Amino acid sequence: MRVLLRLLGFLGAHPWRAALAVLLGVATVASNVGLLALSAFLIAAAALKPELAALSVPIYLVRFFGVSRGFARYAERVVSHDVTFRLLRNLRIWFYERLEPLAPSRLLEHHSGDLLDRAVEDVDELQNVYLRIFSPILVAAFTVSATFAVFWVFSPLLAFVALGFLVAAGVGVPLLVDALARRTGRQQVELRAELSAQLVDSVQGVQDLLAFGAEKERRDRISEINRKLARAQRRMALIEGLQGSLNDLLSNLAMLVLLVLAIPLVSGGEIRGVYLAFLALVILGSFEAITPLGSAFQFLGRSLSAAGRLFEIADEEPQVRDPQNPAPVPERPGLEFRRVTFSYSNSGSKALDDVSFEIKAGSRVAVVGPSGSGKSTLARLALRFWDPDGGEVLLGGRDVREYAQEDLREKIGLVAQDTHIFNGTLRRNLLLARPEATQRELERAVEAARLGGLVESLPEGLDSWVGEQGLRISGGERQRLAVARALLKNAPILLLDEPTANLDTVTEQELLGSIREMVQDRTTLLITHRLVGMEGMDEILVLDKGRIVERGTHAELLRSSGLYRQMYDTQREMLAAA
Amino acid sequence: MDRELFRQIKPARIFLALTVALGVLGAAATIAQMTFLSEVVSRVFMGDENLGRVEGLIFLLLAAIVVRAALVWAREVVGQRGAIQIKTKLRERLFSHLMRLGPTYTKNERTGELVSTAVEGIERLDAYFGRYMPQVLLSLLVPLMIFVYLVQVDWISALLLVGSAPVIPILMIAVGKHSERHIQRQWLALSRLSAYFLDTLQGLTTLKAFGRSRAESETVAKVGERFRKRTMKVLRYAFASGLVLEFMVSIAIALVAVELGVRLLRGDISFQPAFLILLLAPEFYRPLRELGTHRHAGMEGKAASGQIFEILNTPAPVSGGDAYPREIQNQLTIRLDSVRFSYPDGSRPALSGVSLDLPVGTTTALVGRSGAGKSTLANLLLRFLEPSEGDILANGLPIMGLPVENWREHVALVPQRPHLFYGTVLENIRLARPGATPEEVQRAAELAGADGFIRRLPEGYDTQIGERGARLSGGEAQRVAIARAFLKDAPLLVLDEPTSSLDPKSERLVRQAIERLSKGRTTLIIAHRLNTVYSADRIAVLEDGHLREVGTHEELLERSTLYAGLVNAPERVTT
Numbered sequence A: 001m002r003v004l005l006r007l008l009g010f011l012g013a014h015p016w017r018a019a020l021a022v023l024l025g026v027a028t029v030a031s032n033v034g035l036l037a038l039s040a041f042l043i044a045a046a047a048l049k050p051e052l053a054a055l056s057v058p059i060y061l062v063r064f065f066g067v068s069r070g071f072a073r074y075a076e077r078v079v080s081h082d083v084t085f086r087l088l089r090n091l092r093i094w095f096y097e098r099l100e101p102l103a104p105s106r107l108l109e110h111h112s113g114d115l116l117d118r119a120v121e122d123v124d125e126l127q128n129v130y131l132r133i134f135s136p137i138l139v140a141a142f143t144v145s146a147t148f149a150v151f152w153v154f155s156p157l158l159a160f161v162a163l164g165f166l167v168a169a170g171v172g173v174p175l176l177v178d179a180l181a182r183r184t185g186r187q188q189v190e191l192r193a194e195l196s197a198q199l200v201d202s203v204q205g206v207q208d209l210l211a212f213g214a215e216k217e218r219r220d221r222i223s224e225i226n227r228k229l230a231r232a233q234r235r236m237a238l239i240e241g242l243q244g245s246l247n248d249l250l251s252n253l254a255m256l257v258l259l260v261l262a263i264p265l266v267s268g269g270e271i272r273g274v275y276l277a278f279l280a281l282v283i284l285g286s287f288e289a290i291t292p293l294g295s296a297f298q299f300l301g302r303s304l305s306a307a308g309r310l311f312e313i314a315d316e317e318p319q320v321r322d323p324q325n326p327a328p329v330p331e332r333p334g335l336e337f338r339r340v341t342f343s344y345s346n347s348g349s350k351a352l353d354d355v356s357f358e359i360k361a362g363s364r365v366a367v368v369g370p371s372g373s374g375k376s377t378l379a380r381l382a383l384r385f386w387d388p389d390g391g392e393v394l395l396g397g398r399d400v401r402e403y404a405q406e407d408l409r410e411k412i413g414l415v416a417q418d419t420h421i422f423n424g425t426l427r428r429n430l431l432l433a434r435p436e437a438t439q440r441e442l443e444r445a446v447e448a449a450r451l452g453g454l455v456e457s458l459p460e461g462l463d464s465w466v467g468e469q470g471l472r473i474s475g476g477e478r479q480r481l482a483v484a485r486a487l488l489k490n491a492p493i494l495l496l497d498e499p500t501a502n503l504d505t506v507t508e509q510e511l512l513g514s515i516r517e518m519v520q521d522r523t524t525l526l527i528t529h530r531l532v533g534m535e536g537m538d539e540i541l542v543l544d545k546g547r548i549v550e551r552g553t554h555a556e557l558l559r560s561s562g563l564y565r566q567m568y569d570t571q572r573e574m575l576a577a578a
Numbered sequence B: 001m002d003r004e005l006f007r008q009i010k011p012a013r014i015f016l017a018l019t020v021a022l023g024v025l026g027a028a029a030t031i032a033q034m035t036f037l038s039e040v041v042s043r044v045f046m047g048d049e050n051l052g053r054v055e056g057l058i059f060l061l062l063a064a065i066v067v068r069a070a071l072v073w074a075r076e077v078v079g080q081r082g083a084i085q086i087k088t089k090l091r092e093r094l095f096s097h098l099m100r101l102g103p104t105y106t107k108n109e110r111t112g113e114l115v116s117t118a119v120e121g122i123e124r125l126d127a128y129f130g131r132y133m134p135q136v137l138l139s140l141l142v143p144l145m146i147f148v149y150l151v152q153v154d155w156i157s158a159l160l161l162v163g164s165a166p167v168i169p170i171l172m173i174a175v176g177k178h179s180e181r182h183i184q185r186q187w188l189a190l191s192r193l194s195a196y197f198l199d200t201l202q203g204l205t206t207l208k209a210f211g212r213s214r215a216e217s218e219t220v221a222k223v224g225e226r227f228r229k230r231t232m233k234v235l236r237y238a239f240a241s242g243l244v245l246e247f248m249v250s251i252a253i254a255l256v257a258v259e260l261g262v263r264l265l266r267g268d269i270s271f272q273p274a275f276l277i278l279l280l281a282p283e284f285y286r287p288l289r290e291l292g293t294h295r296h297a298g299m300e301g302k303a304a305s306g307q308i309f310e311i312l313n314t315p316a317p318v319s320g321g322d323a324y325p326r327e328i329q330n331q332l333t334i335r336l337d338s339v340r341f342s343y344p345d346g347s348r349p350a351l352s353g354v355s356l357d358l359p360v361g362t363t364t365a366l367v368g369r370s371g372a373g374k375s376t377l378a379n380l381l382l383r384f385l386e387p388s389e390g391d392i393l394a395n396g397l398p399i400m401g402l403p404v405e406n407w408r409e410h411v412a413l414v415p416q417r418p419h420l421f422y423g424t425v426l427e428n429i430r431l432a433r434p435g436a437t438p439e440e441v442q443r444a445a446e447l448a449g450a451d452g453f454i455r456r457l458p459e460g461y462d463t464q465i466g467e468r469g470a471r472l473s474g475g476e477a478q479r480v481a482i483a484r485a486f487l488k489d490a491p492l493l494v495l496d497e498p499t500s501s502l503d504p505k506s507e508r509l510v511r512q513a514i515e516r517l518s519k520g521r522t523t524l525i526i527a528h529r530l531n532t533v534y535s536a537d538r539i540a541v542l543e544d545g546h547l548r549e550v551g552t553h554e555e556l557l558e559r560s561t562l563y564a565g566l567v568n569a570p571e572r573v574t575t
Ligand SMILES: Nc1ncnc2c1ncn2[C@@H]1O[C@H](COP(=O)(O)OP(=O)(O)OP(=O)(O)O)[C@@H](O)[C@H]1O
Pocket: A108, A344, A345, A346, A347, A351, A370, A371, A372, A373, A374, A375, A376, A377, A378, A417, A529, B470, B471, B472, B473, B474, B475, B476, B501, B503
């Protein structure tokens, strides 16, 4: 119920349209009942062979309702769908805005296929609530009262019996159907999400599946979900059939019972016989407003679990929050880690343990160390993707928590270890870094990142499409695209996480040249396991298991014959042998 | 009706036929019900009979009502069953085919779009098969039944009804034709919406790093708004065709009612048949009205089916081949014979005239500048791609002649960008050999230098590593992928930059493991780092898709300026 109320809260954005939809719904049902019942009255009255003039009002009304029914229904549908789809659009935006602060720390548990399903299918599912529940209930309530009133004119007994049937169909059937379908509905939502998640994972991992002959096993897994979904759907079909059939049965039974009750009244002269057909059709017609409720409630469970899945994400607390009064970020800040301790949630060990270092504005620091020692974690903390458990990260002398996240990230250029390349053109991927960049600036960044050759060779140049996750260009080209992005951003702080990992040595040298040029007067943190060009760094930190185990310049570290020396020797041993 | 869609019915023919039969029976029950009803009302109203006299009729009426309700239920259940069966089959076929199409196809597509086609697209066929298709038949049969019945009651009204009926489908088709294009566009907008959301969700961290994530909500709004507009446009057409339909039906009913009223006044017809006609007139039009509603849903299904069949009709990039049903040996000598390959829209061939031998028991290193075509060559070996010219031979036999799954069993791959699946470390390594024991998995991990960190994970091998290995560091994920290839134990080992994200120490460990493993196998290793390539038996140098040199490190150092350039590594400079 709380979920439902919360969903209805979104209607607040369009109260007038929503009210209009209800009004038109009432008009539609009224026209329908009017048309059917008055036609019946018309022929019954005609059978008594009165003057033609006595029939002119009913004839006029029949014509009127005949026309108004179609138009009322058309208008009702347009308005109600219009409101609903506006709401769904708002819901998607709302969901994205709630989701955005959660990335990446809070979203790690989720499959992106599952999130996709929430943003698209679950939101879509909520149509049901707005189109089939909210307005139809009001329309039904009106219809029931009106029908009750009509019968009351003839006989209170008939009125109460009609009311009984209408309530049974309008409340009893929905409740029954909801009770039967709730679990199945929830299952359907979950299975569909599971299917999406598995499909995303399989499509994106198809190369690995095929290479390892695992596609069959994967196919079986998907077939299994598919079959479960089919089972749930078959169950739902049973319920759907039951619902339709119960409504049919109830409406006809209501007509029958009212007939049986009315016949003695007619015989007794309490009701004129001419109204008998009219009454039978009034009750049949009024059911038209009631039956949609059954199908709405059949999918209520589904809609509610879809809504629940949206709220579940939306209600998560972001790991990092903007401060009340964000401080302005200085133009040329330095970066400092002060006794930073950090561990990822649900991981036993500390990713960073009492790490302190400072990168003075405009100076360059390299971080090296074995894989998994926490190098990339440093970058993530500097960007405030996570907040440290202990200690603080300072930018321009202030804790990064005092800045607005956007302002902070504005000042940082990043080449991440696993950058996402968007499925679009090269240009779109570059513009991400600076939407207002000119063609000239784009070309300069491309040139500096040594992508000029590629762009020239592509038939459509910068407007060539790079494919899903940039897989239509080679690995090294993707890497350079990531560097080009960071170069284009032109921020005072640079975080470079293995910027040359997938590059051949010639390209690497060229690219390092560009980077060196760029980092001239920037605060730079270079993360690498390639001990190349280390002489140019102001300080080198050696990280091992989250702790800084050595620090100094290249020459100092080589002299001290610690971990750095070992790494350096390992890297060179082959050369020595050669 | 769409021929290809029609073909899908086959497995569910019985269900569909049954649905139609139940619909016809339902109509018969309705006719009976209305006849009894009109009889009861007429006798009481015109004949002044009391309840006792019409008791029998009332029981018949009750029976008709109950039978009709039961038929409504049965029809729904049967119709849905048929549709569900078709959907389930089709989805499995679609997925299998996507797997057959492989990475070459998927990287040119949008994952979100493919997924939305396979999930929502197929769901949309529900309405097509379960409702629209049977309704097409019913909308012919049921009105015909009622007409035949009414002719005997009152032929004037029957003709009036039947005369107005054809107008409805004609109008519907006229409006529908127009809307079909819009429905297609709307479906496209939905699948684009999915593609956009998936790409955005997966790139959210990147967007955030560039400070673009909040601004992106404007794009979300834009994409959402476009979808809304397209949807409303389609719906307006659907509602307009509904309006036309309603209008025609209402007018027709009103006409009939007035006509009956006038004839009753004149005494040309008695009350009972007149009332019966009035009751049956809506029933006469009901199937046509329902056709209108289902038609829209059906068209939505048809629009989605376009994309489904487009995928299903895309030929797999590699031919199946069963020329050599016998097993190939466990020792492979591979030979590439003037292999040429161009990507469909590449301006120049990615590989041309590449001839290279990979003798059994040797390690060949493939080097070359970024974009030279190294990964393309690896993809050819895995048969994700097929050479446009030339041959790849395994022990003298073209590999194109082998069933593709069979061939891949003989190759272990560490791709340049390995994909780790949502699941545990163990599951990910075991992908290579589902039957492997935990000990074997552990040994493979040890060889890959991964055992150490895996043990330190909170739940060891059973730790969930998140989507695409999000909870592992770059180097850790890479080692899991290496362990996977080691576990496979295949005669041909293809390693595409297996140590690009590893620190020197882990790199050495992996290199030594590869050296040990490559004994008795055939190994191709793509690498950029001198320390990896230098110990290979042979080194092949690729430039712009051409194979320039093959030789040992020393030979090449002397002969090849290109190689010398490549290995004129900074390591060297600083020595
Ligand atoms: N999201 C996460 N959840 C839990 N643990 C994580 C997560 N990300 C990283 N870790 C763990 O934290 C440790 C440090 O990871 P980090 O990515 O900083 O390593 P790294 O030094 O960059 O390694 P590499 O050189 O391999 O990239 C690793 O042991 C890793 O398993």
